[in-house]
Amino acid sequence: MVSHPSEEAVGIDLGLLHFAPFSDGSTLENPRHLRQAENKLKKLQEALARKKRGSKRRRKAAQRVGKAHRHIRNQRRDFHHQAGRKLATTYQRIVFEKLQPANMSKRPKPKQDEATGQYLPNGASAKAGLNKSILDAGWGQFQQICESKAACAGSRVLFVSPKYTSQMCSGCGALVQKA
Secondary structure (H helix, E strand, O other): OOOOOOOOEEEEOOOOOEEEEEOOOOEEEOOOHHHHOHHHHHHHHHHHHHOOOOOHHHHHHHHHHHHHHHHHHHHHHHHHHHHHHHHHHHOOEEEEEOOOHHHHOOOOOOEEOOOOOOEEOOOHHHHHHHHHHHHHHOHHHHHHHHHHHHHHHOOEEEEEOOOOHHHEOOOOOOEOOOO
16 A cells, blocks of 8 residues: 555535535535537437437437537536545545435425315425436445545545434534524
8 A cells, every 4th residue: 555645634515506615614516517508419319309209310310419418427527526536636535425326316305285185286396307407416426436536646535424423513513403
């Protein structure tokens, strides 16, 4: 194992407004690659929908849509690699919340009125936008890349349980139940 030149540790709280606010007060901004490419993707997908099924032009349009998605994926991965390398070389210990993005981005359960049996609004459209942002950030991939970069640089990545982390008072550290 390679010894690390720094003795510093940092805690990272992954988020959507800022991709990664650090415990030392600095932040890593969220590039939002999918959100930036949405208009281009929309036009490509509309062009695909207009093509006749089974045609050569439809196949080409589908390849263009796939290429756009691949470009977004590569941008996201490149951002994660660069940020992970910077963290691994700067800090000896990197601490993340053990988040489960797949569970956080599940669709909302339908709500049914007991009296009438009709379905009530459940905020599905708002949840869909949140899910898109969570998946666009790519938290899971970022944590995996940070682990591999840290192993090469001689630093360690630790995961803490997210239970009660957002209920701690920032001033005194006491556990305060949220209302």
